[in-house]
Amino acid sequence: MATITLPEAEVQETKKSTTKYVYFFGGGKADGNGKMKDVLGGKGAGLAEMTNAGLPVPPGFTIQTEACREYMRTGAASKEVDQQMDEALAKLEALQGQKLGTGENPLLVSVRSGAKFSMPGMMDTILNLGLNDKSVEALAKRSNNPRFAADSYRRLIQMFGNVVLDIEKSAFDEVFDAKKKQKKTKLDTDLDAKDLQDVIGEYKKVVKKHAKRDFPQDPREQLVMARDAVFRSWQNDRAKHYRRINNIDDMLGTAVNVQAMVYGNLGDTSGTGVGFTRNPATGTKEFYGEFLMNAQGEDVVSGVRTPVHISELEKIMPDVYNQLHEITTRLEKHYKDVQDFEFTIQDGKLYMLQTRNGKRTGLAAVRVAIQMVEEGLITKDEAIFRVEPNQLYDFLVPRLDEKSTKVEVLATGLPASPGAAVGKIAFTADEAVKMAGHDTTKNPVILVRAETTPEDIHGMEVAKGILTSRGGMTSHAAVVTRGMGKCCVAGAGDIDVNEKAREMRVKGQTFKEGDWISLDGTTGRVIKGKLNTLDPSPDDPELQKFMNWADPHRKMKVRANADIPRDAIQARAFGAEGIGLCRTEHMFFGEEKIPHMRAMILADNEKDRRTALKKLLPMQRKDFEGVFKAMDGLPVTIRTLDPPLHEFLPRREELMVDIALLPSYDAKHKKELVAKYKDYGAKVVGDLKKLLPTLLARVEQLHEFNPMLGHRGCRLGITYPEITEMQARAIFEAAVDCTKKGIKVLPEVMIPLVATLKEMANQGAIVRRVAEEVFKEKGMKVDYMVGTMIELPRAALVADEIAKESEFFSFGTNDLTQTTFGFSRDDVNKILPTYLAEGILKQDPFAALDQEGVGQLVKMATERGRKTRPTLKVGICGEHGGEPSSVEFCYRTGLNYVSCSPFRVLTARLAAAQAAATDTLKVEGGRTK
Ligand code: ADP
Numbered sequence: 001m002a003t004i005t006l007p008e009a010e011v012q013e014t015k016k017s018t019t020k021y022v023y024f025f026g027g028g029k030a031d032g033n034g035k036m037k038d039v040l041g042g043k044g045a046g047l048a049e050m051t052n053a054g055l056p057v058p059p060g061f062t063i064q065t066e067a068c069r070e071y072m073r074t075g076a077a078s079k080e081v082d083q084q085m086d087e088a089l090a091k092l093e094a095l096q097g098q099k100l101g102t103g104e105n106p107l108l109v110s111v112r113s114g115a116k117f118s119m120p121g122m123m124d125t126i127l128n129l130g131l132n133d134k135s136v137e138a139l140a141k142r143s144n145n146p147r148f149a150a151d152s153y154r155r156l157i158q159m160f161g162n163v164v165l166d167i168e169k170s171a172f173d174e175v176f177d178a179k180k181k182q183k184k185t186k187l188d189t190d191l192d193a194k195d196l197q198d199v200i201g202e203y204k205k206v207v208k209k210h211a212k213r214d215f216p217q218d219p220r221e222q223l224v225m226a227r228d229a230v231f232r233s234w235q236n237d238r239a240k241h242y243r244r245i246n247n248i249d250d251m252l253g254t255a256v257n258v259q260a261m262v263y264g265n266l267g268d269t270s271g272t273g274v275g276f277t278r279n280p281a282t283g284t285k286e287f288y289g290e291f292l293m294n295a296q297g298e299d300v301v302s303g304v305r306t307p308v309h310i311s312e313l314e315k316i317m318p319d320v321y322n323q324l325h326e327i328t329t330r331l332e333k334h335y336k337d338v339q340d341f342e343f344t345i346q347d348g349k350l351y352m353l354q355t356r357n358g359k360r361t362g363l364a365a366v367r368v369a370i371q372m373v374e375e376g377l378i379t380k381d382e383a384i385f386r387v388e389p390n391q392l393y394d395f396l397v398p399r400l401d402e403k404s405t406k407v408e409v410l411a412t413g414l415p416a417s418p419g420a421a422v423g424k425i426a427f428t429a430d431e432a433v434k435m436a437g438h439d440t441t442k443n444p445v446i447l448v449r450a451e452t453t454p455e456d457i458h459g460m461e462v463a464k465g466i467l468t469s470r471g472g473m474t475s476h477a478a479v480v481t482r483g484m485g486k487c488c489v490a491g492a493g494d495i496d497v498n499e500k501a502r503e504m505r506v507k508g509q510t511f512k513e514g515d516w517i518s519l520d521g522t523t524g525r526v527i528k529g530k531l532n533t534l535d536p537s538p539d540d541p542e543l544q545k546f547m548n549w550a551d552p553h554r555k556m557k558v559r560a561n562a563d564i565p566r567d568a569i570q571a572r573a574f575g576a577e578g579i580g581l582c583r584t585e586h587m588f589f590g591e592e593k594i595p596h597m598r599a600m601i602l603a604d605n606e607k608d609r610r611t612a613l614k615k616l617l618p619m620q621r622k623d624f625e626g627v628f629k630a631m632d633g634l635p636v637t638i639r640t641l642d643p644p645l646h647e648f649l650p651r652r653e654e655l656m657v658d659i660a661l662l663p664s665y666d667a668k669h670k671k672e673l674v675a676k677y678k679d680y681g682a683k684v685v686g687d688l689k690k691l692l693p694t695l696l697a698r699v700e701q702l703h704e705f706n707p708m709l710g711h712r713g714c715r716l717g718i719t720y721p722e723i724t725e726m727q728a729r730a731i732f733e734a735a736v737d738c739t740k741k742g743i744k745v746l747p748e749v750m751i752p753l754v755a756t757l758k759e760m761a762n763q764g765a766i767v768r769r770v771a772e773e774v775f776k777e778k779g780m781k782v783d784y785m786v787g788t789m790i791e792l793p794r795a796a797l798v799a800d801e802i803a804k805e806s807e808f809f810s811f812g813t814n815d816l817t818q819t820t821f822g823f824s825r826d827d828v829n830k831i832l833p834t835y836l837a838e839g840i841l842k843q844d845p846f847a848a849l850d851q852e853g854v855g856q857l858v859k860m861a862t863e864r865g866r867k868t869r870p871t872l873k874v875g876i877c878g879e880h881g882g883e884p885s886s887v888e889f890c891y892r893t894g895l896n897y898v899s900c901s902p903f904r905v906l907t908a909r910l911a912a913a914q915a916a917a918t919d920t921l922k923v924e925g926g927r928t929k
């Protein structure tokens with residue numbers, strides 16, 4: 001076998017008047033190479049690279065992505081594209097000594113989509129193009145295999161009908177299934193040539209009926225139509241959806257690969273398969289894959305037949321197996337990354353059809369990165385780019401708690417994507433969406449399908465886990481869930497899924513929609529009922545090793561948002577270096593606190609308010625002590641009370657209903673009401689009559705039309721200074737008490753929703769005064785800081801002023817996004833889907849920081865603040881603090897730290913390390929995509 005030579009970057013940008021639209025590959029040489037993913041797409045680049053390396057790749061040509069972009073702009077392919085395609089086709093025909101779809105030895109081709117980033121199953125491929133009523137006979141004669149010829153033709157009509165003519169797959173499936181039923185068989189391979197000819201006849205009728213035209217007999221017309229359909233498929237809903245959730249640019253477009261067919265369905269010495277050079281679920285170094293004999297194309301991944309493990313190939317065809325093993329090992333060495341490959345065996349001869357860097361779980365990504373460093377394939381610095389920051393989440397996925405309940409294993413499928421999921425069964429994607437509603441945690445759903453298709457993507461997104469009864473480790477369900485970091489058990493063949501009847505049967509039991517099941521994606525087990533889940537331990541030694549390589553590159557600190565000691569302890573275990581946001585209001589929701597909190601809110605005068613606050617003081621102090629203890633030696637940012645007060649009171653409408661209906665309620669119902677209003681002072685039924693109207697009056701007083709822009713944040717502390725006083729007292733008393741116990745405390749008091757210098761000065765003065773009082777009373781001083789959250793555009797504009805009174809800034813980017821866009825965060829989902837679909841926004845600005853707009857405010861405020869106070873400490877504590885692209889932005893803007901939810905700390909650490917390493921190491925695109 002030829003050795004693989006590194007390609008010279010021969011992307012000559014010769015500015016000729018015409019663009020090179022078509023790149024040929026074949027005869028040991030390709031016009032393009034592996035680096036040209038932008039132009040040729042991932043698949044085209046891989047085919048070119050393999051061809052240049054002398055690997056057995058069927059020849060063909062790639063129509064580049066610019067042609068697709070033009071097609072999107074103008075709605076048609078230009079004459080130039082047509083002409084270059086015809087020239088390349090002529091070259092292919094000459095090389096093969098065949099003519100497309102004509103003559104005694106007709107050339108057949110596949111038409112394959114392939115964008116820069118792989119989008120599994122999102123785009124469509126057509127095989128056996130060139131067949132028609134005449135060439136099918138030539139193929140039968142030439143191959144001396146009429147069954148094979150008919151099988152290929154029926155596949156073409158089916159794929160062409162679906163992809164090009166937009167006919168539902170089921171229209172063809174019905175015909176095919178009817179034939180199998182008639183022949184009393186379940187296997188495609190049991191149908192003979194005659195049966196398949198019948199199927200072809202029926203398929204043609206399906207085409208005529210649905211597309212109102214005949215299946216095109218002219219091979220070139222087939223080719224042009226297929227090419228254009230691939231261009232159009234870039235814009236189909238599934239593709240758009242996939243791009244959105246994976247952050248892929250809509251404007252890239254796809255390339256089209258036209259490639260001479262090789263036939264895996266020629267008989268028992270032919271077959272097709274897919275594989276990975278290492279296990280993509282666990283990272284174990286093992287040759288890994290699946291194949292089917294006498295099969296073509298998608299058969300392996302579609303789950304129509306359950307494929308066989310690659311090790312079987314060694315027994316059936318040892319030579320082919322060895323050659324495949326050798327080729328893929330070389331490919332891995334060449335690309336220095338796990339390869340995900342496709343191959344076809346035609347009459348005992350091996351052909352490579354695709355290679356690309358394999359998608360893998362976070363677990364596998366870390367393991368493989370470490371292995372490859374140990375094998376000397378990559379350096380430690382390169383290794384840190386081999387894991388996407390979000391993938392580290394995999395180490396934090398839950399496991400099933402098998403001690404709490406009896407475990408009844410219903411079936412064992414393939415461990416397609418690790419983690420555990422517990423939920424109610426839904427049999428269709430739509431039903432899953434319905435059942436999950438707005439809260440996928442409260443309403444956990446397991447999507448159960450015979451096999452998933454790209455049409456199920458919306459259901460897969462809301463589901464906690466996916467279970468399929470067919471398909472392998474490389475099935476659609478497996479690949480997509482691994483990308484999502486979601487638990488999946490695939491190919492659990494013992495389960496009989498009946499989507500129409502909405503039930504599944506296994507071990508003689510029947511399960512209906514809404515029944516509970518538990519999945520273990522790490523072992524592949526399907527378990528009856530609702531098991532508890534266990535928190536995973538983040539102390540995996542390989543993860544630690546990997547993070548020890550990454551962390552030294554990092555220049556920003558990573559903190560966590562945590563309100564209670566339990567979360568703080570957890571965050572610390574994940575490597576948080578402080579708390580960036582401790583929200584005090586969450587502390588008030590505790591059982592024993594809420595009545596006092598409510599008394600405080602209901603008070604309409606300062607005296608009553610102070611009485612209630614006094615009761616809250618010791619409780620707050622205890623909360624803070626707990627958090628300080630957990631974070632011993634690390635800084636803790638505590639925010640003073642932020643939300644509008646009525647969030648702690650019953651809803652106005654609800655009260656009105658209760659008041660109106662009270663007289664008509666029976667004794668039992670009245671008792672229930674007493675319980676409901678117990679926290680507001682209801683003890684017996686008699687209390688209700690007076691209490692409820694009083695409550696309503698206060699609720700009315702507090703009512704606001706736009707509470708998010710209302711009486712909240714520092715505005716509360718300014719109108720009710722005693723609240724800030726009590727909180728400051730609790731913080732400093734706790735700080736001193738802890739210090740006396742030998743705990744090192746670094747409190748940072750943060751004033752929310754500041755827009756002007758004077759607001760900051762007002763609240764800062766209270767905090768500092770109380771601090772001095774407490775220090776005097778207790779005879780001990782503690783170092784502390786007072787600062788603000790920057791979450792209003794005005795604050796960013798006058799940050800130089802505010803910095804006079806503020807020792808640190810923390811960007812509250814949730815509110816800052818809300819107020820900069822004027823989007824209500826809680827209602828934006830009515831608008832967002834359309835905005836994303838229309839491309840008005842590229843991303844949800846509440847998920848990934850809007851660098852263009854909101855980011856400018858962040859940058860400006862940082863610069864202005866530091867002009868006044870060069871030592872100003874600056875951080876971010878919005879949701880964005882754990883999102884990789886936003887973390888990178890924070891690094892470039894010179895922030896001192898990011899703060900995020902405990903579960904995103906690992907992700908933020910890696911993202912921050914990668915951002916800094918990209919700078920210092922000048923690595924370009926070292927990431928696996
Ligand atoms: P996807 O992007 O979904 O992987 P592909 O373009 O790789 O789609 O093709 C789908 C299937 O068809 C794959 O199994 C591939 O190996 C097979 N295939 C594509 N082109 C050919 C060909 N020229 N000969 C034989 N099989 C092919």
Ligand code: MG
Nearest residue numbers: 043342353354
């Ligand atoms: Mg493929």
Ligand code: MG
Nearest residue numbers: 752791812815
């Ligand atoms: Mg806020």
